[in-house]
Amino acid sequence: MPKRKAAIAVGGVAALGAAALLLPNANASQDDNQASGTTGSAKTLKAADASGLAAQLQKILGDAFAGSYYDSGKQQLVVNVVSGDNNVILQAKKAGAIVRQVENSAAELKAAARTLKTKATIPGTSWAVDPRTDKVLVTADSTVTGAKWDRLQSTVKSLGADMATLKKSSGTFKTFVSGGDAIFSQVQGGNVRCSLGFNVTASDGSPAFLTAGHCGVAAKDWSDSQNGQPIATVDQATFPGQGDFSLVKYNDPNTQAPSEVNVGNGRTVQIKQAADATVGATVFRMGSTTGLHDGQVTGLDATVNFQSETDPNGVDTVTGLIQTNVCAEAGDSGGSLFTQDGSALGLTSGGSGDCTNGGETFFQPVTTALQATGATLGDGGAGAGGQAGAGDQSGAGGQAGAGDQAGAGDQSGAGAGDQSGAGDQSGAGDQAGAGDQSGAGAGDQPGAGDQSGAGDEAGAGGDQIGGGADPSAPSDASGSGAAHDGSSSLTGTR
Numbered sequence: 159m160p161k162r163k164a165a166i167a168v169g170g171v172a173a174l175g176a177a178a179l180l181l182p183n184a185n186a187s188q189d190d191n192q193a194s195g196t197t198g199s200a201k202t203l204k205a206a207d208a209s210g211l212a213a214q215l216q217k218i219l220g221d222a223f224a225g226s227y228y229d230s231g232k233q234q235l236v237v238n239v240v241s242g243d244n245n246v247i248l249q250a251k252k253a254g255a256i257v258r259q260v261e262n263s264a265a266e267l268k269a270a271a272r273t274l275k276t277k278a279t280i281p282g283t284s285w286a287v288d289p290r291t292d293k294v295l296v297t298a299d300s301t302v303t304g305a306k307w308d309r310l311q312s313t314v315k316s317l318g319a320d321m322a323t324l325k326k327s328s329g330t331f332k333t334f335v336s337g338g339d340a341i342f343s344q345v346q347g348g349n350v351r352c353s354l355g356f357n358v359t360a361s362d363g364s365p366a367f368l369t370a371g372h373c374g375v376a377a378k379d380w381s382d383s384q385n386g387q388p389i390a391t392v393d394q395a396t397f398p399g400q401g402d403f404s405l406v407k408y409n410d411p412n413t414q415a416p417s418e419v420n421v422g423n424g425r426t427v428q429i430k431q432a433a434d435a436t437v438g439a440t441v442f443r444m445g446s447t448t449g450l451h452d453g454q455v456t457g458l459d460a461t462v463n464f465q466s467e468t469d470p471n472g473v474d475t476v477t478g479l480i481q482t483n484v485c486a487e488a489g490d491s492g493g494s495l496f497t498q499d500g501s502a503l504g505l506t507s508g509g510s511g512d513c514t515n516g517g518e519t520f521f522q523p524v525t526t527a528l529q530a531t532g533a534t535l536g537d538g539g540a541g542a543g544g545q546a547g548a549g550d551q552s553g554a555g556g557q558a559g560a561g562d563q564a565g566a567g568d569q570s571g572a573g574a575g576d577q578s579g580a581g582d583q584s585g586a587g588d589q590a591g592a593g594d595q596s597g598a599g600a601g602d603q604p605g606a607g608d609q610s611g612a613g614d615e616a617g618a619g620g621d622q623i624g625g626g627a628d629p630s631a632p633s634d635a636s637g638s639g640a641a642h643d644g645s646s647s648l649t650g651t652r
């Protein structure tokens with residue numbers, strides 16, 4: 159796709175609730191926050207500003223700092239402290255945060271996580287610090303039963319009720335391959351389909367994009383069409399281990415890679431910066447299977463133990479992830495996690511559940527991926543502008559992106575049936591990403607095209623984003639489809 163804009167992480171037909179929340183309120187929210195008022199001694203902050211303040215206060219408080227979270231209802235930052243210097247705590251209050259005394263220090267919570275790693279690294283488990291409860295939240299999926307469940311339960315109990323809690327998830331932890339603006343690769347045994355996350359500039363100045371690490375491990379050469387020629391090549395990939403991210407460079411150095419998230423019908427959200435996630439903040443995720451969905455960050459520095467795809471008795475552990483209650487399904491992997499004010503937060507990695515019953519979804523932090531790869535967010539000016547609000551993105555730049563997605567729609571034809579269906583992820587092999595990478599059985603799913611026509615609804619869904627939810631919009635716009643004239647049919651797993 160030489161000189162063609164690469165749209166980023168498109169989901170297409172957006173979920174109505176998230177669409178109504180995202181763009182129509184973006185400018186008003188920013189204006190309110192810029193007015194800055196205070197409630198008592200605590201400042202009213204945007205989530206992105208709260209993240210920056212939390213980082214500053216962590217340095218000020220030192221060992222007294224025990225985590226922080228964003229109260230989205232009051233738009234205030236809450237900082238946890240253990241016994242410390244009253245003068246330091248006073249500084250935190252003067253800086254505009256609500257200060258809350260807690261029992262567990264950050265060091266104690268990290269020690270609890272290390273104990274879990276040593277004694278309970280079991281496929282189908284995860285843990286993350288939840289500063290709202292001042293505890294480590296441990297989750298087990300539906301595969302953790304019998305002796306494994308007993309072992310996990312015993313380990314959590316040994317940490318103490320005041321240190322950790324344990325809950326069951328009805329789903330199965332797995333990587334969510336495919337989704338967003340589809341990218342494809344042909345490997346032995348079938349096709350691999352993943353999702354483009356955010357466009358970036360590599361350290362050598364060349365245009366590139368970030369996607370999930372298990373995609374980069376799966377295949378080296380990627381195309382923007384089902385059986386097309388490669389247009390990008392993996393430069394770096396990390397999975398499993400300390401992250402789930404890949405840097406993929408466009409083969410044509412003239413490729414225009416705008417720093418924006420396409421939310422359907424030519425409308426985009428300008429991505430202005432990368433930011434660290436804050437627990438409690440409202441976030442948005444795009445994916446071609448389920449469209450636009452919103453939720454909250456529920457934990458940071460999460461560890462997820464996926465069933466190994468190469469060793470039936472092994473575990474693929476990924477650390478340092480963002481935990482959320484945003485739903486996701488097969489076909490959403492690699493897509494973008496972002497805020498309504500244009501902050502890039504994460505890349506969809508994996509999780510459990512679905513968008514009917516809910517579940518947990520984990521994301522690779524963008525800030526970590528950028529630091530590790532040496533890339534910078536943005537396109538060096540292409541597509542970047544002075545647009546202050548996400549709702550302002552419906553102009554010519556957004557239309558260019560829409561035109562560029564014709565290729566994605568073209569992918570929905572014969573290619574749609576080549577992708578394995580969601581059921582392909584139900585097996586244990588799908589939980590890690592390595593087996594997904596094999597592409598085995600990728601061409602066997604005849605039902606992949608069942609969502610054809612969903613792309614026709616993209617216009618309605620996109621209009622809802624730009625101007626608010628349209629009560630006359632088709633009910634299917636709840637997120638069951640995708641953008642790009644039928645790219646929703648490409649919902650299979652690798």
